[in-house]
Amino acid sequence: MENMLMDYLRPDKVGDIARLADGRGVYYLAGGTDIMVLKKENLLEDKPLIDISSLQELKGIEERDASIYIGALETMTSIAKNPILQEKATALVDAASIMGSPIIRNLATIGGNLANSSPAADLIPPLIALSGQVIVQKADRTREIPAESFCTSAGSNLLDNGEIVRGVRIPVQENSFSGFMKLGPRAALAISKVSVAVWWFLNGEEIYDIKIAMGAVGPICFRAKFTEKILKGRVLSPDILEEAAEMIETEARPIDDFRSTADYRRKMTGVLLKRILNKNEIISE
Ligand SMILES: Cc1cc2nc3c(=O)[nH]c(=O)nc-3n(C[C@H](O)[C@H](O)[C@H](O)COP(=O)(O)OP(=O)(O)OC[C@H]3O[C@@H](n4cnc5c(N)ncnc54)[C@H](O)[C@@H]3O)c2cc1C
Structure with missing residues (x-):
């Protein structure tokens, strides 16, 4: 108006x-x-x-009781530079570090990224993969909503009128790993064409547990549960990785739009999954 x-x-x-x-x-x-x-x-x-931009109670990043708490007003820059997150929530740091431009990263908050609820929001796949909980507050009542079920459709979420995202809680699983990659027209200042986030926990060489989430390939960000099943309990080899890449391509539900074609997006989910796991060198020959 x-x-x-x-x-x-x-x-x-x-x-x-x-x-x-x-x-x-x-x-x-x-x-x-x-x-x-x-x-x-x-x-x-x-x-x-x-x-809400000057509400101090919405700021801060701290680790307590086996969880990391991130206030809703924390920016991409503060997330990218935080040593606790760099060590224990790499996927979130990866996403925050390459989101938008430096100016956007200095302003854009994690609460705004969640509440905007875009299917291409860069922080949502890492939060899903890391089993993040969205802490919301209305008057004096707070509740937690799994990041996985927070968005209901493009631009919509489970927030009630008068309710606000207070922050995010990420459970800490020691000795686990995570990573995020996205594909956009340019490295920065580009809304994702496709993004993939992975969290995993090894028992020796075997993948004991794994969570994979995708962005920009459906109406909301969501988990690739069949791909997780292929990888769980397996020692990664090039063949198993190929099998997982084929599966994630079938789980993606992309559309054609002005940013990219559905076929290309689908193919890239497999490529990004392989790159994230390869980068972390857990593949046995
Ligand atoms: C040039 C440009 C490039 C961009 N690139 C990317 C990109 O690469 N990846 C990406 O994911 N996004 C990108 N964005 C989108 C945007 O920067 C993010 O969605 C950002 O995180 C929003 O946070 P904010 O604090 O700026 O939100 P605001 O603009 O202040 O608010 C956004 C929405 O969220 C609501 N909101 C804000 N905070 C809360 C809260 N605590 N509780 C409830 N509701 C709340 C507001 O009501 C509003 O509807 C880009 C934007 C621009 C302009």
């Missing part, structure tokens, strides 16, 4: 947001990277804008 004067609200604490929203649909202003695009294209609806 052009030249619209929005109702602008600035709460002192997260607990006040539901009262300010008063049952209405609202926009939250975090890093503003998606909101500004909507504004520029005159696509903002007539909804109040609640500025």
